[in-house]
Amino acid sequence: MDSTVTKRWLLARLYEPEQTIVDCRFTLAQPEAGRESYEKEHIPGAVYLDLKLDLSGPEGEHGGRHPLPDPEVLAARLAKLGIGNDSRIVAYDDENGMNAARLWWLLRYLGHEQVFILEGGFSAWKADNYPVTDHQPVRVPSTFVANVQPQMLAGVDEVRLISEKTLRAGTNAGTGDSSSPSALPIVIDSRANDRYRGMNETLDPVGGHIPGAVNYFWKDTQNADGSFKSAAELAEHFARLDKDREIIVYCGSGVTACPNVLALERAGFKNVRLYAGSWSDWISYEENPVATGDE
Secondary structure (H helix, E strand, O other): OOOEEOHHHHHHOOOOOOEEEEEOOOEOOEOOHHHHHHHHOEOOOOEEOOOOOOOOOOOOOOOOOOOOOOHHHHHHHHHHOOOOOOOEEEEEOOOOOHHHHHHHHHHHHOOOOOEEEEOOHHHHHHHOOOOOEOOOOOOOOOOOOOOOOHHHEOOHHHHHHHHHHHHHHOOOHHHOOOOOOOOOOEEEEOOOHHHHOOOOOOOOOOOOEOOOOEEOOHHHHEOOOOOEOOHHHHHHHOOOOOOOOOEEEEOOOOOOHHHHHHHHHHOOOOOEEEOOOHHHHHOOOOOOOOEOOOO
């Protein structure tokens, strides 16, 4: 089954006991707005997870603006909401799927495959006059045992080494030229092009990108209604990338990279990892180089 589900699919299974719907709405500029929106109205049966409080760990010197939560802490939070290892989870938000994709990625990182994203999010659900409620469900706690998948992650040291080797080899990672001596992984920056080029950085203290990274804006993987493009459309979108190469994806803080991870997998890429700390972690190391402009 694909990693996304339609509104009609969810409506037909709205009250199935093995399913948990998770509202992931969150606005960076207004951290309380997501929960307030949930308390006002949400899809029936949905519980709420907060990007900052639940789907991220505490900030430190390194790790970026949204560090990964401790796996055991997240597992305990999921269990408290009645989510177990056999649960099917459907996540939604109102931010083009970026927060729902964060939960999608985190659950898979914890070894849980039965997780999906609702196409179009809450606004599309409501616009079609599907049911909403302000009732918050009472959930019976469950047991969730984390089975962490470390191979899904790339760390700053590895990304730094790839960047250095890419520059030394004089290779443009975006060409998909796997004939280069080391067939280096391709590093993808998921932010808008102006932020990638260092021209309009409003969230982090330093603008630019990781040297050698190529830019694929995460929103370009979606249709106008917020649904993800088809596998064929995404394969065309990423056509310049070599499917035999490993892909490492980052963004500003490890959130909007997740929709790109999903899109790459839908397009047929088999070896895609997340640099979770992303740009905000990269620039926390003074020795890390910064590139501006286009690669």
